[in-house]
Amino acid sequence: MKNSSVQAFSSVLDSLIQNLGIRTKLEQYSIFELWAETVGEQIARVTAPERIENGVLIVRVSAAPWRTELVFRKKEVLEKIHTAMKSQVITDIRFR
Numbered sequence: 001m002k003n004s005s006v007q008a009f010s011s012v013l014d015s016l017i018q019n020l021g022i023r024t025k026l027e028q029y030s031i032f033e034l035w036a037e038t039v040g041e042q043i044a045r046v047t048a049p050e051r052i053e054n055g056v057l058i059v060r061v062s063a064a065p066w067r068t069e070l071v072f073r074k075k076e077v078l079e080k081i082h083t084a085m086k087s088q089v090i091t092d093i094r095f096r
Contacts, residue, residue, distance in 0.1 A: 027089045028052045031081060038084040039077060043070070047095075055091035057081070070095045 017023050029052065036044035046062045047070070061067040070077065074093055082088050 024089055025052075027085065027087055028055065028057075030085060031057060031090060034081075034084050038080050043077075050096075052090070055089065057090045057093045059093060059095050061095050067095050 017026065031038070031052075032049050035047075035049050039047065043066075046066045048060045050058045050060050052058070059070075061070060074095070078090070078093055081090050081093075
C-alpha cells in the first residue's frame with residue numbers, strides 16, 4: 001500500500017509540473033546544483049551561475065582575466081553542461 005501511494009504522489013507531481021509548464025525551467029535550474037561538478041573546482045571558485053534568461057545561463061565571474069578565458073572556452077563549457085544535464089535546455093552562456 002505504501003509503495004503505491006508513493007507512486008501515485010510521483011505521478012500527481014509529474015502531472016502538476018507538466019500542467020504548470022515548468023518542466024523546462026526546472027531542468028534549466030538544475031545547473032545551479034551541478035555547476036561546480038560540471039566546470040571543475042578551479043572555474044567554480046571564480047564563477048557563480050546567477051540566473052537563466054530564455055535558455056541563456058548568466059554567470060558572474062570574479063575577475064576580468066577569467067572572464068576573457070571563459071569567453072574563449074564558452075563552447076567547451078556549454079558542451080560540459082549539456083553532458084552533465086543530459087539535455088540542451090541551456091542554449092548559451094553569458095559571462096559577466
